[in-house]
Amino acid sequence: MAQTDQTSSQVAAAGTTSEEARQILDRLASRFSCRDFDHSPMDPDLLAAIVADGVQAPSSCNQQNWHFIIVTEPEAKRRATEIAGGNPHFETCSALIYLCFQKGWTHGNFSIVQSVAAACYHMMLSAHLRGYACIWNAGIGDHAALHDMLDLPSTFELQGALAIGTPRPTAPQMKAPRRPLEEVMSFGTFSRPDHAVYPAKPAKAYPYFEIGNASNPFAEWDPTRWSWDQIADFRGYSVWAKSPLAGVYVSRRQGDAQGVEHSLLPPTAHDVVEVMPWSGTSTVALDAALSVDAHLHVAELAQPNLDFIRERLKQEGVVRKALSFDLMAGGKLPYADQSMDLVVLPQVLEHVPDPEALLDDVKRILRPGGHVVLSSRNMSSAYGAHWRDVESVGQVPNQGPFTPIEASSLGDLVKARFEIEVACGIGREATGDAERLDGDDAETGRLFALRARRT
Ligand SMILES: Cc1cc2nc3c(=O)[nH]c(=O)nc-3n(C[C@H](O)[C@H](O)[C@H](O)COP(=O)(O)O)c2cc1C
Structure with missing residues (x-):
């Protein structure tokens, strides 16, 4: 996912934009969201x-029904929090500005929503320049x-809230990445590279109001129907x-579940790879568990993702002398044969188009005796039923598409x-607990976890 260095203002600058306009546009483009106010x-x-x-x-029909x-x-x-x-x-911002509109006018193509959105972004730019x-x-x-809190009449709708304030001095100073212009x-006529068009279940039409967070009949949760590049693209932006x-x-x-997963780590390991931790939540815990x-x-x-995790680890106070951030483009681990002592895959295999190829690659980079x-996530568990009946009926999550794997099939792979040195289940219930399950119960947990050795 190569980033282009062509920003919108640079493109404009190539045309007729004056120096003054370019400076303003660059200043506007330097805005980024803050979620940590003082x-x-x-x-x-x-x-x-x-x-x-x-x-x-601007507003639709100039009605300004916002x-x-x-x-x-x-x-x-x-x-409000x-x-x-x-x-x-x-709670930490200086002010929340609730974005509302009056119902009953100019609803075609959500034009009232488009109008409020335009005003909201204009306020963001105003706040940024100030x-x-x-x-x-x-x-x-x-x-x-x-509605109750704001005493808002039922003829008005809420669309969102803009939080404004001063960032804490330690707040991340990073703008979320933008797609290269040629992708969007x-x-x-329409033209967009394959990796930036995500799979949806084949259908004659995709009616807007049939698609929601909790129910999306077109969502494609099966990662084998996505390419590595599509998954990379999706996860990289949505993090x-x-x-x-x-x-x-x-x-x-x-x-709690991570605690159980990490209790399976071998006592010593020098060269360690964590594969696909998405936002780095598991990386923070793994760092604490390693020597x-x-x-x-x-x-x-x-x-x-790597940029996000790097900054996040900084924010978490992680100080490890030897820490690398490596791109595994196309799902290939970028390490030499037999170069690692330990590879950790935290809820990863159910997210990838080809789990067997990834396991082969893991084997390739492990030293003999490495782990x-x-x-x-385990399909043959109470969670598996919950995933089938509830989760997978909705939208694909920001971590990307996944389909739980049956513990016994995973064990076979x-x-x-x-x-395999040790295997256990984690979580007896569909959601909520992180009980460790051993023996006959190991393959019935929400998660199936194991430690295995390369011979
Ligand atoms: C319509 C809209 C709704 C959003 N809702 C949320 C939200 O509920 N929570 C949140 O943390 N960020 C929300 N965001 C912020 C986006 O995540 C953010 O703008 C995006 O990641 C790009 O980052 P940037 O604003 O730093 O450029 C929203 C943004 C828009 C435009």
Whole structure:
């Protein structure tokens, strides 16, 4: 996924853009989202001025049927955070501007939604030029609770909230990567490279209102129907749905399960590879489990994942002398034969187009006597039924498509290449627990995890 160095303003500069316009465009392009504010207050007049800039945006039929509610009171921001259920920046920002519109007018092609969005982005640019940072949130939580909190009439709809404030000095200073222009733009007719068009279940039509987060009949969860490049592309951009902050993308369930996975690590290993940790949640835990002199290689499919993980580890305070970030383009591990002591695959094989080829590659890079520690979501478990009936009915998650693998089949794939030393299940229930399951129960857990040795 090569990044082009052709920014939109550089393209414009090649045309008729004056030096002054180019500087402004470059300044606008330097905006990036912030999700870590310093709690400082902002003058209400300044907030009103930002909204005044925003309403200079165009609106459908010039109806300006938008409405913006500015929330600054700490108690109200705390309540907004509670309703959103996991946006700490709602509490630490200076102000939340709720984006609303009046229902009943100019709905064709969502034109009222397009209008509010234009105003929101204009406010973001205004805030940016004035030295403040923002984050636009569609994820605001339960609309009924928000209508109540904001005293919003039922004839008005909520579309999102813009959080504005001053970043904490330690907040990540990184802009999410942009696709090369030629991937998202074509002259005359549609043209887009294959890796940037994602698989969907074949259908005659894809009616908009049939597609939602919880229910998407067209979602293609089977990674064998995706190419390595499509998966790389998808994961690389979507990891930036959040900022690379400490603690991002961590759930308690995952944390507890990771503890059990890492209890399978061999006592010593010097050259270690972690394969496809997506956002680095497992990398933080793995770093803590390894000896200080181990060399940890993080291998991911796309450069934007590596950039995210690098910054995230910095934010988490990880200081390891030997730490490398390596691109495994096309799903190939970029290491020499027999160069590693340990390869860790944290819930990876169910995400890849060709698990057997990846296991062969793992074997290739392991020294004789070296270990692989892996886990996978298990289809033959209570979770497997939950995945079939609930999860897989919805949208493919930002980590990419996956299909749980039956523990016994996974065991067979591993046995064909390695000597299994220990295997266990993790999590008796479909979701929630991280109980370790041994013996006859090992193949019934939500996750199936094992340590195997290259002979
Ligand atoms: C319509 C819209 C909704 C968004 N909703 C959320 C959200 O609910 N939570 C969040 O953390 N970021 C949200 N974002 C922010 C995007 O993740 C962010 O803009 C994107 O990753 C690009 O990063 P940048 O803003 O730093 O350029 C939203 C952005 C847009 C445009």
